[in-house]
Each structure stands twice: as structure tokens, then as C-alpha cells.
Amino acid sequence: MKTVTSPFRFKGGVHPDYNKELARDLPIETLSCPAELVVSLSQHLGAPATCLVKPGDYVVKGQVLGSRTGFISLAVHAPANGIVKAVEPRLTASGGQSPAVVLDTTAPAPEGVDPTERVLAPLDWQTAPREDLLRRIEEAGICGMGGAGFPTCVKLNPPPGKRCEFLIVNGAECEPYLCADHRVMIERADRIRTGVEIMRRVLGDPAVRIAVEANKPEAIAALERAFADIAGDVEIVVLPVLYPQGSEKHQIYATVGRVVPEPPALPIDVGCVVENVGTVAAIADAVEKGKILLSRVTTVSGDAVATPKNVEAPIGTSYADLIAFCGGTKGTPAKMISGGTMMGFAVATDRIPTTKTTSGLLLLSERRVFRYSSQACINCGRCLRACPMNLDVAEIGKAVESDDMAEAESLHVMSCIECGACSFSCPAYRPLTQHCRRAKGTIRARLAAARAAVASAKATT
Amino acid sequence: MKPKDTSVRYLLSSSPHAHASVSVTRLMLDVILALLPTTAAGIAFFGWPALWTVLTCVVSAVATEALCRRAMGREQTVGDLSAVLTGLLLALNLPAGLPLWMAAAGSVFAIAIAKQVFGGLGMNPFNPALAARAFLLISFTGPMTTWLKPFWWRSPEAMTTATPLATQEFPGFADLFLGIMPGCIGEVSALALLVGAAYLLVRRVITWHIPVAFLATCAACALVLGGAPVHVQLLSGGIVLGACFMATDYVTSPASAKGKLIFGCGCGLLCMLIRRFGAYPEGCSFAILIMNAFAPLISRWTKPKPFGAK
């Protein structure tokens, strides 16, 4: 095991002020179970889980609330004991609504119901067959906790004919303010090591690269201690501090120098699987202790929070409870963000529940907030230099502004990863990321309609 | 009737929620600051007429922009200092003794015709200051080609003369570099220009690509085509002003690095061709104007290749 500095540097990227010092050195604190939990049935990428409970049922911690529907989907479990108050659409961080199970955790357990937590049988990862390990990861409801929420059981099971040569553990956490992964690496390095061992057995013993940004020396030290005597090709790669270092494609390039082709290509096409450190720790808990993924570490920070904290809260805790746990607001917050400032969602109310992918909750005062004024583009090229995907963002913005989606598509807008580096660096305060998002949405809708037309045409003939 | 508004009102905007806090006004201010040494040198060498020309151009540029925006019924954009910058750049491209009404007419042309007609900042295909200079040069060739001698008030009898390029007798290197020679207000003092350009490079307002490509091509052509010695050609006739401030105007030059290099080389080549064979003694502003016309084609042919594209 050796520590190397990353030899590859991708073009572009920006340096937002990271503000990590607010919560970097604070140990993870555990939030005891709040009175009401709202467990969303679509906490992951893919189809939402089908609900198995109805209002009035009493559920026990770890019990399945919604089963997996279809290949890309995951089961949803009860984060605590309680009675199901309702199953109804509830607000989500991204602005829409999705069906959710509302639990009242203060209700006493009726007799004849064993209130102890449902735990799966622990497995010995050295000897258990690969299929058992994969099924355990699925049963524990583990999904990518970096932000996308892709079901891990699907990602760790590459399609036939594709071999995983590199397992990359993503400890970059390049989003400003967020320190959840940083604390997980410091306090749970041993679990990460076990998780890596398990994933190596599942993926057929690939080489391992643990990517950490250079602004997290304590995390690197902790990982070096945990991985000191590990066998096989394992390296800790120290990456330069640059946003968006944590993006899958750029992390693969920075650690192993391979370039993932344009969509619909996937990292597995270049023999890589990228997994967030939080997910790796959760895999270790699921296999060794049989624990289901029922809680996660979220950084509550920002200059409008009384005392910023890294909180391990049960999934489904509302933002209001999280803020109350951190001593409430300080001054008048102008903006509340779920996630980091570069890719997070602005939210309108604190009555939104956390999910498996909520990595942060920020409250910013008027001083730290700016407004898009969408002035005319002066063709200064800053967005070109900032874009990590090397797209001609200025032209895409102008094309989308005059509704020319065909030109936007010819400018490769579908490769945009919506990292926000362009809007960040635009002196005319143009919402370029929103332009790209609108273009991608329109093009996806058109492609879906075309596929539907072809399907219906095939059906009629 | 509307229910009572109880909820706290947060700001809702798309990601990202952080910004590099650089603004168009800040960029324009940086360029104006970079031009101050050149303006000071111009006023020092050519006295009061230079100062009046600069003031006239800036004031009439700002006034024209304000009037145009009101006539077009659009929000005022005088605050982004781009009109002030255009006025200042135009003034630096004029001879000091030019009648003030001509300078004002040039500013009106620069702002109204070369910029606001297309919709304002960011939409003009040609550099407004240079378009106005070409307009003045062709409309009033006489006054535009008579230059005051530096410190003319010391020897009032020989006030006006032609530029070194025209008379082919060249002052020593020191005078050339410091700018003690006849010419337009802003194009004489190479030292002040280079100080300003260095400031812009350090502040990352401009990149090195256009100035270096422009000056390198000019030097190469000067060697190949002959004529005056290389350093004289470079330091006179507004090449340094053109390369560092006029050609690097964001709106009318390509945005990608490769595009900037091609643009710079094109400007240098055309400048020397016009100077060597053309009818006008000084080809720099026409060269940049012509390359402005090519800028859209250049940026079309130098599209960046996306990360991961074949």
C-alpha cells in the first residue's frame, strides 16, 4: 500500500471558497430519533419502491416498508419503530413530490409485537460466496451516498463481458461546506477497509485506488493507518484541490488516467467502478454486523446556523429537526440548500425529509448569496476555461436562449454533468447551468417521444 | 381572498449557489485602470488638446449610450462602464489636435451604430472604437493624419508633423520606447502600454494569446517584408495599443485559446500587409476590424473537443 500524488490533471475546474473550516474538525454527533419520520419511497435512482404498509400498521426498525420494483430499484426500510400515520406524496429536495411513508415514532408498541430492531445475520466476508455478499448489499438497501443514489447492488454487478480492473473509492468531497465524507474517513477508516475488502471479492479482485483531496490530511493519515498492511495493489491517490474533482469521469481520469467516452458510455466501459466512502462504510456494516442502511452523516453548516455540526440522523428526519438539533438559525437565513453550494438544491421549506443521498444542509445569510441577472454574454471565455467537460458553454447558453435545441445538441450539451462551474465563473451572472439543464430536459423528452413513436409504430404494424 | 402568508421566504435559484464574484463592471474598470498610464502619458506629451479629446469622447459616448437605451426602451447599461471604456479607447486612437466635434461624432458612431444598433454590449460584431476610428479616418482623412509633436508648446512654429512611419526618419530607441514622438494620444508610449497590459495579464482580464501572437507575427513580417528596422515597426503606429487593448476586446474576438492565436496571427499579418502595400500609413485598426469579421468563423472552426469525445 503506498500513497501517491495524482499524475493526471483534467482541464478546467474552478476554486469556490470551500468554507470547510466551519465543520471540518467537529466529530460526528448522533441525533436520537425525532417524533416524526417521513420515509420517501424513491430515495434512489430508478423506480420507486412499492409500498407494503398501510396507515395504522405498527412497524419495527429495519422492517421493509417498500419492496424493490424492477432491476434498477431498491427496498426501503423503517428507520425506527412507530405507527404508519399516512402514505401520501410529500415534498422532496429537488422540488417535486414523491410517495412517502409517514411514521409517528412516539406511539407505544402494541402487545405481541417484538420491538427489537430487525437485523440480518452477520456474514464472514472472507468465506461467504460472491452471490451472498451481493444479495446482502441489496437487502441492506445500500445506494450511492455521494448524491446520485445509484443502487450499489447493480453497480457492483457489471454486465457479462465487462471486467472491473479498478475499484476507485471516492473520498474527494469537493463540494464547499460539506465534511460528512471527511469525518467518515477519519472516524470509520477501519470500516472502509473492510468495505474495500468485501468489494474486491465481489468485483473479482480489481486494483484499488482511494482518492482523497489534498485539503484532508487527517483523513489521509487515518486511511494510511487503516490500510497499512493490506495486500494487493492498493494506493491512496492524493488529488489536487479542485472542483469538480469528485465527478465520476474526472475522478477516473485523475486516478488511473482513463477517459470515459461520451454518454451513453459508463465507467464500467473503461473497467472502473467508483464508489463513495460513505457507501463503502455502509457495505462493511451490512455484511459484518448485518445492519441495514437506516441513517447517514449529514453536514449542517453555513453562516446562518447557530452551531454547525456533522450529524448522523435516521433517514426521514425533517430539515427542521436537523436545524433544531444544531441550535436553530442565527440571524435571518436568505437561502436554504440541500447538499453543497455547487450542486445542491435550493429548498423553499424546512418540512422536507432527508434521504439516503442528503449529504448536507446549508443555511446562508444575505451576505453569502448572489442573484442571477442574466446580462448579455460578452464572450469572455471564462465558462469555456471553467467547464471540466470542455464544452462551448457560451454558445450553448445563447443557443438555448433563442430556443435552438438542435444547435445545443450539436454542441454536445448532453455531455454536461451540471457541475455549475460555468455559472460560477460567469461575470455576466448568466444561469448557464440552468440553460444546459433545460436543453438536456428538452432533448431527453424529444428522444423519449421518438422512442415511444417507434414503439407504437412497431406495435401497430 | 388569499390565505395568510406564514412561511419564511427563501431565495430559490438553480445550482450553483456560489459565484466567483467577478462582474462585467469590475472587468471594464480593470481595463480602464490599465489604460490610465497611457492616457496620462498622452496628456503629458500632447498637453491640453489630448485631455479635451479624452473628456469629449468619454462624455459623448456615455451620453449616446444613455439616449440609445432610452430610445430602445431598455434598462440603462451605462453602469457597466463599457461606454466609458469605448470612449476612452477611441480617444486614445485619435491624434491630439483633432477638432472636438469630430471626436464627439466618432463617439456617437461608436456607441450608436457600432454597438447599440445590434442590441448593446456583447452583440456587436465589430470593435466599436475601431469602427469609429475607421469611420473618422475615411471621413476626415486630413485632420486624422496631422499629429502634434510632443511638447509642441516648446517650439510653437513646427506644431504638426507626420508620424515616423510616414517620414521614414526614426528617433532613437529611448524616445521610441518612452513615446517622445508624434502619433495618436494612446499609441505613442510603449512603456505605459506594456505596464497596463501587464496589469491586465496579472488580473487575468486578458490572456497572453492574442498580444503575443499579434506582436510575433508583426515582427516576423517586418523581417520578411523589410522596410524599417523591426523594433521601430513594432513600437510605432499603434501596434502595441492594438495588440494589448483593441484586439483583446472580448466581444469581437474568439473565446477559445486556439481561436485567439489564429486571430492574433491574422491581425499581425494583415497589419503589416496594409502598412507595407496599402494606401494607409498605419494598418493596425483596419487589420483588427477585418479580423473581427472573421472571428465568428474562427470560433466556429476551433470548437473545443468535449472531454471523452472521439
Place this chain on the structure above:
Amino acid sequence: MLIAIAVIAGIGFVGALALAIADRYLAVKEDPRIGLVSAALPGANCGGCGFPGCDGYARALVAGKAPNGACAAGGAAVATEIARILGLEAASVTRRVALVKCCGSRSETIRVGDYNGLCDCGLAAATAGGDKGCRYGCLGYGACANVCPQHAISITDGLAKVEKRLCIGCGKCVSACPRRLIELVPADATIHVLCNNPVRGPEVRKVCGTGCLGCHLCERNAGGPAAGHFTFSGFLAKVNYENPPTDEQLAAKCPAKCISVDPHWESAE
């Protein structure tokens, strides 16, 4: 002088001869019916039939790859004309117009935030659900108005409204609205429920002053559930357009004032 006339005439004649020969040997065959059909089509190129403009639809019709009567803009008249040209039996086309099922303007609904971004409903909905309190209602950023080829939709006080006379029923606004608020209803229907929020009444009342409370009064006043004029999904009333209610008093009797009466009129032709 005579020579001049002779020379000019000579040049003209030689040119004409060359063209005549070229016209015969280099002609390109093309089905004449395509011209006739595209002449019959309105030529608005609105794409409502799903083909790239009228010419595209005409070529598909002649090649037999497109159903007749898909031209909503032309309606029955065009369908019968095309049927005559191509010798098909004419499909019947009932005239449909778009209806925005929301009456919650900005002055009727609470505001939950200050939206700072592009003027597009899809994007506003993706940014914390927009700045209006109701999660099911009209966002008022004009995605439907931008896409309407006939400019029949206007946005007043944050609420979209379709001008019935201009609407040709092409359905582009239906897919443009991120909240699926717009429905193609028969042009001659007069009673409409202008709400899309299925949540319980007290919850609706918290966010909007004129949202449907699900009180079933309109159903009772229109002859009860048996009459089948209304259907209910959650606490939201929906007009059954196969058998629409006609009593103009329903609007006055609705406590939430979200039922509207559209004057009955004969469409243009």
C-alpha cells in the same frame, strides 16, 4: 439595325432550343398528388400532426404512412378535401381546444419563496417547486405560451389562460406544461373545473384561495352522482366531458369559485 434584331433574336432562339432539349431529357419524376395535398393543408407548419410541417405530412399521406384527419388545425374541412384527393373515406374530427385547469393567480395563492432564475415553468418547477404555494397549480412562467404556434395563451398575474377562438388544438401546450395542467376539451363544453389539486380541502385552503375543496356540492347540484356529470379523484372534482353538465348556475353555487362558465359559441367555419 436589322442585323442587331436578327442577332438578338438568334441568341434568344438558341437559348430556348437548349432549354427545351434539357427540359425533356433531364426531367425528374415526382408524384403530382403531393403538391395537391400540401395545397389543401393550412400551411401553418404547426407540427400538430406529428410531422415536420405540412409538406412532411403531405408526403407521408401520399405514401400512406400517415392517418388522415391528423391535421387538427385544418379540422374536418381539410380532412374531407384530402380524402377526396387521395380517394380515402373521411375520418370524423370533433373540434378540441386547450383548457388550463387552474385559477390560482398570484393574488389568490401564497408565495413560498423568491424565484431567481430563467422564465420557464419546467425550470421553476425543478427549483424547489416554484414560488407559488400550490404544488399542483400553474407556475405562471409561460412554458405553454412560448410553445403555442397560434399565440393563443396569455399569462396574467402568474396564471395561464387560453384564448378559445385562436386555439387550434394542436396539443403542444399539453406536453409543455410540467404540471400536466392543460387538457384538450371539446370546444362546445361550457362548464369547467379550474383546479388540479387533489389534496383535502383545509390543506388546499392553506395555499390557495380558490382551490377545489372536494365538497361534492357541484355534483349534488347537477343531479347527484347518478347523473355522471362529474368524477372525483381524491378531493378534486373533474368534469366528465362525454356527458358534460350544462347548468350555468353551478359556477355561482361553488363555494371555492373554481368552476367557470365558458360562453357557448360556434367555431369559425
Place this chain on the structure above:
Amino acid sequence: MSYYLMILVGAVLVNNFVLSRFLGCCPFLGVSKRTETALGMSGAVVFVMTVAAAVTWCVDRWLLQPNGLGYVHTLAFILVIAALVQFIDIAMKRFLPALHAALGIFLPLITTNCAVLGAAEINCKQGSGFFESVFFSFSAALGFGFALLVFSGLREKLAHANPPACFRGVAVALVAGGLLSLAFMGFSGLVKLPY
């Protein structure tokens, strides 16, 4: 050899047909919306002008001059060009249908295009030799195509501009064209040419 180079530079840069002599402005404005159609149009104009120059020279030198009919050459030229363009239109539709679809309505526009007639007139007035007048028309057409290509780049940039209501469309294109010809005045005097 340098004489022909001077003709080429003269016709393309110094006395450009569109930007200095202001000939052929209608296709210059009509076709320059997109660079692809501009290229197609330039190709067509180069072909038409070169062939027209050859034919008109022959008609003028063999048919009109010997009979002392110099004064009717304009009328004769128009007849020849019109017939020629129509012939090219039919031939292109038969052999190059794709290009014909893109340029369909502009081909008749070339018939009334003053650039084609202009080149023939200048050749006739100069009384230059066969190869010299064909080469001049060819380089004049190249100049036209060159200006059209540059202007189409500008037009695509103007597509994203948002001029005031009264200037939308061709008006703002005309202003840009004017500034472009102002810029091309820089080339004046680059080459000492008789015409």
C-alpha cells in the same frame, strides 16, 4: 504571372464585388443566414460567372464586335446569362438534388444577379483577352463567395443578438454589411490595378 495574382488579389480583397463595388447585394443578404447555404451559393455563383464570362466574351468578340453591334452587348449578355442559369438549374436538379433542395429559390436569383452581368460588362469595357476576362470573372466570383462566407459568419453571430424591434432581421444585417465594407476599405490601394 504576378499580373494574374494582382487580378486575383484585386478582385477578392481590394475591389471586392460586394463590399466595394456593391454588386450582387440581394443574394449577399438573402443567402447569408447559414454558412452551409452560403458555401453552396458561392459554388453556384463561381460556376455560373466563369461560364457566363466565357460565353459572353465569345458572343461579344465573335458576334457583336465584327458586326459593329457593340451597343447591344448588355441586352445580349442578359439573354445569355438567363438561359445559362436556367440550364444550370435543370442540370443541378437532375444531378445534384441535395444541393438543389438547399438552394432551390436562389438559383433564379442569380439570373437577375448584377454581379454576373457586372463582371461581363467590365470584361467587355476593358476589352481584355479571353483567358484574362474569364480569370477576372472567376476571381470576382471568388471575392463574392469570400465576402458571402465572412458575412454568413457574422449573420450567425447576429442571430443570437437582440436588436431593437425596428432593426430586427435584414436591417441589422445591412448595418453589419456596411461596417464590413468599412473594414474592407483597409485593403484599398493594396494592389495598383488598371480596373
